[in-house]
Amino acid sequence: MSTPRTDVEQVERANTAYYEAMERGDFEELSSLWLNPSDTSDDDLESEDEAPSVSCVHPGWPVLSGRGEVLRSYALIMANTEYIQFFLTDVRVSVSADTALVTCTENILSGGPSPDDSDELGPLVGQLVVATNVFRRTADGWKLWSHHASPVLAESGEDEDEDTAG
Amino acid sequence: MSTPRTDVEQVERANTAYYEAMERGDFEELSSLWLNPSDTSDDDLESEDEAPSVSCVHPGWPVLSGRGEVLRSYALIMANTEYIQFFLTDVRVSVSADTALVTCTENILSGGPSPDDSDELGPLVGQLVVATNVFRRTADGWKLWSHHASPVLAESGEDEDEDTAG
Numbered sequence: 610m611s612t613p614r615t616d617v618e619q620v621e622r623a624n625t626a627y628y629e630a631m632e633r634g635d636f637e638e639l640s641s642l643w644l645n646p647s648d649t650s651d652d653d654l655e656s657e658d659e660a661p662s663v664s665c666v667h668p669g670w671p672v673l674s675g676r677g678e679v680l681r682s683y684a685l686i687m688a689n690t691e692y693i694q695f696f697l698t699d700v701r702v703s704v705s706a707d708t709a710l711v712t713c714t715e716n717i718l719s720g721g722p723s724p725d726d727s728d729e730l731g732p733l734v735g736q737l738v739v740a741t742n743v744f745r746r747t748a749d750g751w752k753l754w755s756h757h758a759s760p761v762l763a764e765s766g767e768d769e770d771e772d773t774a775g
Numbered sequence: 776m777s778t779p780r781t782d783v784e785q786v787e788r789a790n791t792a793y794y795e796a797m798e799r800g801d802f803e804e805l806s807s808l809w810l811n812p813s814d815t816s817d818d819d820l821e822s823e824d825e826a827p828s829v830s831c832v833h834p835g836w837p838v839l840s841g842r843g844e845v846l847r848s849y850a851l852i853m854a855n856t857e858y859i860q861f862f863l864t865d866v867r868v869s870v871s872a873d874t875a876l877v878t879c880t881e882n883i884l885s886g887g888p889s890p891d892d893s894d895e896l897g898p899l900v901g902q903l904v905v906a907t908n909v910f911r912r913t914a915d916g917w918k919l920w921s922h923h924a925s926p927v928l929a930e931s932g933e934d935e936d937e938d939t940a941g
Contacts, residue, residue, distance in 0.1 A: 759925030
């Protein structure tokens with residue numbers, strides 16, 4: 610059964626595909642999910658920017674800009690990650706014309722290579738991370754324009770009283 | 776002299792206006808900079824979402840969704856911030872049709888109210904934060920759709936070798 614899917618469903622699938630590519634360590638698939646300059650249509654070129662440039666912030670990292678820098682970071686992360694699983698919660702999709710914004714909580718369980726070079730997995734680490742993922746509609750489906758993930762440091766609950774801002 | 780400005784210049788101004796409103800503690804101005812459901816045009820309503828919903832992540836916080844929750848967080852931050860200054864660096868703007876993505880480094884200097892209720896300022900704190908700000912073009916100018924700010928925890932430098940991902 611292949612009924613046409615709504616934008617929101619398509620974006621959710623693209624978002625899920627991103628995390629599944631990370632879980633499988635599938636660098637080719639991950640690369641194909643990120644916006645490519647050739648994906649953009651002519652009317653995007655009205656600004657003085659040549660093409661929308663991708664950007665990425667991993668938890669605790671500075672900003673990475675451009676496909677080269679962004680994809681290199683994933684190659685590095687995959688090389689240092691033996692096991693990673695994302696349990697997504699609070700997935701919210703907001704679509705406006707050809708852009709979609711997804712926010713979600715990434716409950717991450719990950720492990721690096723074993724320290725002693727054996728076949729065993731390194732220690733598993735749990736992380737609570739929130740992400741804002743921005744997608745652009747292209748002829749080849751919804752593609753990642755920006756990924757910004759950050760650790761949740763404040764205690765959870767409704768009444769935050771942090772005085773940090775930004 | 777009022778020459779027409781490019782999209783990138785207009786977006787830079789909207790981005791600067793956001794941080795200046797924070798510095799002045801100007802809640803009214805800040806509210807006017809965030810996307811309002813009435814700002815959206817008819818063709819945005821093709822999806823099953825009613826209107827693009829705003830979202831916000833302050834450094835270390837979980838995701839806040841919707842104008843009510845987002846604006847309340849700013850009221851709270853302003854009430855607990857006696858002094859805040861943003862020194863923006865690495866500002867990059869990427870425009871695609873009616874959406875703009877800004878990444879920047881927020882070098883923040885802030886102080887809360889004095890602990891002893893005197894007129895003195897509380898201790899000043901420096902923070903290194905990176906932000907991804909998403910703007911939508913509206914009839915009333917570029918408006919914030921999403922703000923995601925997070926602390927930079929990794930050591931700075933070109934060769935990050937963190938194994939955290941997300």
